[in-house]
Amino acid sequence: MKVVNLHDVEEQSVEFNGDTVLGVTIRWLIKEVDGAPNFAMRYFEMQPHTYIPPHAHPWEHEIFILEGKCEITAGSESKNVCKNSAVFIEPNIEHSYKNNGDKVLKFLCIIPHVNK
Amino acid sequence: MKVVNLHDVEEQSVEFNGDTVLGVTIRWLIKEVDGAPNFAMRYFEMQPHTYIPPHAHPWEHEIFILEGKCEITAGSESKNVCKNSAVFIEPNIEHSYKNNGDKVLKFLCIIPHVNK
Numbered sequence: 697m698k699v700v701n702l703h704d705v706e707e708q709s710v711e712f713n714g715d716t717v718l719g720v721t722i723r724w725l726i727k728e729v730d731g732a733p734n735f736a737m738r739y740f741e742m743q744p745h746t747y748i749p750p751h752a753h754p755w756e757h758e759i760f761i762l763e764g765k766c767e768i769t770a771g772s773e774s775k776n777v778c779k780n781s782a783v784f785i786e787p788n789i790e791h792s793y794k795n796n797g798d799k800v801l802k803f804l805c806i807i808p809h810v811n812k
Numbered sequence: 813m814k815v816v817n818l819h820d821v822e823e824q825s826v827e828f829n830g831d832t833v834l835g836v837t838i839r840w841l842i843k844e845v846d847g848a849p850n851f852a853m854r855y856f857e858m859q860p861h862t863y864i865p866p867h868a869h870p871w872e873h874e875i876f877i878l879e880g881k882c883e884i885t886a887g888s889e890s891k892n893v894c895k896n897s898a899v900f901i902e903p904n905i906e907h908s909y910k911n912n913g914d915k916v917l918k919f920l921c922i923i924p925h926v927n928k
Binding site: 697698700701702725726730733734735756758760762768771775777780781783785787789804806808 | 813814815819842846849855872884886887889893898899901902907922
């Protein structure tokens with residue numbers, strides 16, 4: 697069993713096409729080197745009025761909003777999601793995230809191990 | 813994209829060896845029929861002073877504590893875990909959960925699709 701509080705996990709910047717995404721951080725809470733056989737749990741914070749630009753990849757996202765609000769666009773669809781909402785984003789669909797609010801957006805994002 | 817608030821998902825009882833576990837409920841937030849290719853996101857509530865007895869299975873758990881406290885035993889190890897903690901429980905290890913506190917325990921538990 698591994699137990700870790702998110703405040704004890706290193707906060708890392710998020711890179712995107714070689715640039716740092718301003719105001720956005722990631723913490724890897726459970727990962728392959730912990731022995732997790734199938735998927736990884738990551739924790740994100742997005743400061744108010746920040747944006748993760750559109751991107752796509754062959755793996756899905758399963759997201760849970762812990763605090764704040766997020767406008768998520770996937771393909772041609774945009775939705776405003778709030779605390780206690782779960783979001784499933786299919787593989788290979790272009791998606792982006794906007795924190796339009798005045799509060800820090802906090803969410804979990806679980807992905808399969810990408811290199812398996 | 814699928815978005816669902818946990819309050820809009822049916823709350824189900826938890827069965828254990830044919831008996832209902834009193835004071836414990838599960839909501840399946842993201843599941844295989846939603847198109848999720850690899851893993852399912854479930855949300856649990858355990859009322860104060862409730863217990864999920866020891867059990868084992870060939871799949872892992874990745875847990876995130878949303879509210880409350882939990883004593884988790886996995887194998888010979890017991891740990892008290894609190895809000896904002898992530899817990900990884902290995903496959904095939906016997907594990908159990910106790911909510912010894914006076915607050916409702918709320919947590920996410922992600923598992924791989926069991927029948928794949």
